[in-house]
Amino acid sequence: MTAIDAGIFKAYDIRGVYPGQLNAQIARQVGCAFVDYLGATRIAVGRDIRLSSPEIAGAFALGARSRGCQVIDIGVASTDMLYYFVAQHELEGGAIITASHNPKEWNGLKLVRQGSLALSGDAGIKEIRAAVLAGRYAEDPGELGPASERQEVGGHYAEHCLSFIDAARLRPTRVVMDAANGMGAVGARAIFERLPMVERVEMYFELDGTFPNHPADPLEEHNRRDIVARVRAERADLGIAWDGDADRCFFIDDTGEYVPGDFVTAILGESFCLREPGARIIYDVRASRAVADRVTAAGGQALINRVGHAFIKKRMRDENAAFGGEVSGHFYFRENWYADNGMIPALLMLELLARDGRPLSEILRPLREHYHISGEINSLVADAPASLARLCERYADARVTALDGISIDYPDWHFNVRPSNTEPLLRLNLEACSQADMQRHRDELLELIRQ
DSSP states (O other): OOOOOGGBBBBEEEEEETTTTTTTHHHHHHHHHHHHHHHHHHEEEEOOOOOTTHHHHHHHHHHHHHOOOOOEEEEOOOOHHHHHHHTTTTTTTTEOOOOOTTTOOOEEEEEEEGGOOBTTTBBHHHHHHHHTTTTTOOOOOSOOOSSEOOOOOOHHHHHHHTTTTOOGGOEEEEEEEEOSSSSSHHHHHHHTTOOOOEEEEEOOOOOOTTOSSSOOOOSSSSSHHHHHHHHHHHHHHHHEETTTTTEEEEETTTTSEEEEEHHHHHHHHHHHHHHHHEEEEEETTTOOOOHHHHHTTTOOOEEESSSSHHHHHHHHHHHHSEEEOOOOOOOOEETTTTTTTTTTTHHHHHHHHHHHOSSSHHHHHHHHHOOOOOOEEEOSOOOHHHHHHHHHHTTTSEEOOOSEEEEEOOOOOEEEEEOSSHHHHHHEEEEEEEEEHHHHHHHHHHHHHHH
């Protein structure tokens, strides 16, 4: 038996290059370990359109069935469709076969327990990792449990997402949508075909696991160039892009400018607070102060949290938070079982535009003028702890917190530096009250980090 690369077991999922790091043999063992860890008798399995996904999904289901578990196959689906199905049907768990925004050579598994609560490196993935690496399921499974059954999810999922808005309030809106040949096309067509007021300009909606047009990661500027150009050419009101598994949503305003995830969190968080006085809104340590400022001004409570969907979802549940958002484009909703979803933010943004009446660029103008953010900047470092120690020493006169990496706060600027979970990288996010100050502090910090 070939040795299994322990590095495929990540903080939030299992992910590796196919077939060298992740293949059918490993997926079967993960299926066995997953069912045994949960004690599950009924789970759901879905998959994206990567070329290896049918094989990985089939092997995972085989492993699950070999442990006596019934598997419901929801077919080709987005990650948030899997979350919806597991929670709506009160299943004991589920798996979506996807490598999200990673290149086509990769594949992976995102795993959830009952209620679509994500397994993570802190709870669940580490136990599955230990069982698989110990060779507990290396032998042929032999007898299988109950046969898999096939169920469709698209129609009911669309109805669920649409329940978050009053569709009758939408106004005629031209929207460019970029699915990057990934799973965004599945959810978007199921939902937006029901909204005749939304004129869709579709880009790369053909499902293709080779991602022939551009990588399915809108967080990277070069992957947004096509949609930015199309928004401007079409004189569209809005651009919406999704990552490969469509659990993240990204926006381009009517001028073709990218809308950072923390600005989206700020304006959607404000909307939730105006509807629900005192609402709790979760945001991550990288975010602009715009989030806390807007939420507080609207009468809500802004609660900061460590980065990562497993941690945000737990905090959402603990606080009964109405909404949560991350800089990375994940957005979470209490009425979606506290899980992230890539379509609900798009619908809420359309409703916000209809209600406000102004172009998105005008709504965002005060944020762009007062909050100057660096975006995430990665630095390859030889000794991450030493770099962090230098920063703590240099900025010891500030308020220093260590919720996730280190956060340094001054009255007129602040930053967070976090180590990567998987690479020798430090990730910097910085904000200042002017563009010039942001650039000056950014350059000073990068010099310290990269010594």
